[in-house]
Amino acid sequence: MEQVPPLATAFLMHAKARFVPSEHGACLERLLLQAWETARAQWPAVVLPAEPFVTYLAERLPETGAQSPLEPLLAQMSLAELFLACACVRGIPAALELFERHYLARLPALLRGPKQPDAMIDDVCQLARVKILVPTGEGSPKIAEYTGRGALLSWVRVTAVRIAIKLQAVEKPAAHEDTDTLFAALPAPGADAELDLIKRRHHTDFRQAVSEAFAGLSNDERHLFRLYFVDQLSMYELAALFRVNQSTVSRWLKTARQRIYEETQRCLQARLGLSPHDFKSYLAVLDSQLELRISQLLRAEDEVPRAHKPEGPP
Numbered sequence: 001m002e003q004v005p006p007l008a009t010a011f012l013m014h015a016k017a018r019f020v021p022s023e024h025g026a027c028l029e030r031l032l033l034q035a036w037e038t039a040r041a042q043w044p045a046v047v048l049p050a051e052p053f054v055t056y057l058a059e060r061l062p063e064t065g066a067q068s069p070l071e072p073l074l075a076q077m078s079l080a081e082l083f084l085a086c087a088c089v090r091g092i093p094a095a096l097e098l099f100e101r102h103y104l105a106r107l108p109a110l111l112r113g114p115k116q117p118d119a120m121i122d123d124v125c126q127l128a129r130v131k132i133l134v135p136t137g138e139g140s141p142k143i144a145e146y147t148g149r150g151a152l153l154s155w156v157r158v159t160a161v162r163i164a165i166k167l168q169a170v171e172k173p174a175a176h177e178d179t180d181t182l183f184a185a186l187p188a189p190g191a192d193a194e195l196d197l198i199k200r201r202h203h204t205d206f207r208q209a210v211s212e213a214f215a216g217l218s219n220d221e222r223h224l225f226r227l228y229f230v231d232q233l234s235m236y237e238l239a240a241l242f243r244v245n246q247s248t249v250s251r252w253l254k255t256a257r258q259r260i261y262e263e264t265q266r267c268l269q270a271r272l273g274l275s276p277h278d279f280k281s282y283l284a285v286l287d288s289q290l291e292l293r294i295s296q297l298l299r300a301e302d303e304v305p306r307a308h309k310p311e312g313p314p
Contacts, residue, residue: 039083127167128160209268
């Protein structure tokens with residue numbers, strides 16, 4: 001039997017699934033060597049041998065069925081950015097300098113908004129730099145979590161946005177207080193005093209109904225909502241992150257939101273016993289608050305560790 005070449009051996013030892021039988025080792029070796037050469041071509045100043053990169057790549061490929069073809073998986077990955085991340089994890093100075101120049105230096109512009117003072121943005125960028133690049137007592141720096149299955153800049157921004165959210169949440173009021181304040185500020189629904197009374201008396205029912213509807217979402221849908229509502233990534237950024245077009249992201253969001261809307265509708269109609277006409281009017285008043293309640297629930301989830309963070313939506 002043909003002896004498996006060194007790159008193929010390193011890859012097969014660290015991959016989560018077996019991609020090719022050992023007798024095809026020469027073909028695998030060529031494919032892996034090509035992947036390394038393609039990746040390093042973008043960063044000629046970074047000296048990273050093929051074997052550690054191939055090992056790093058194998059550890060971050062998704063689990064697949066036995067004998068799955070490798071080439072399509074590699075085509076979906078940002079190999080050049082994974083190469084840079086691998087070099088940063090290994091502390092290669094040229095890679096750290098390039099990461100600073102091409103990614104961290106762009107963070108202030110990506111984070112800046114009407115409610116973000118410059119001092120806070122500076123703090124977030126510094127914390128992101130440390131969190132992403134500096135090893136901890138527990139192990140590797142956070143950049144080791146980047147899998148190459150999305151744009152590295154989007155991954156960096158998500159990390160920074162999560163840091164900003166935690167900084168802003170120190171004095172954050174309880175979620176139910178936020179909702180109560182918002183309900184008090186809602187415009188009255190015209191001359192229908194009965195419907196206005198329903199709105200004011202049943203805001204607790206509304207919060208509970210949305211919570212129950214939210215609980216029915218899949219992990220992937222929650223992950224997508226977290227990036228969109230909490231991290232405030234745009235459609236363009238989400239499309240780049242998941243390597244799809246913006247219409248696909250829009251469809252994912254619309255489908256998940258419609259699921260919450262319909263389940264909230266079912267729960268509220270059962271609780272309040274509204275007529276179809278009154279229910280339609282009631283939801284017209286509350287519909288704009290669905291996104292706020294979803295954001296509150298996602299932020300509440302972020303306060304406790306999650307066992308699983310899916311890589312992308314369904």
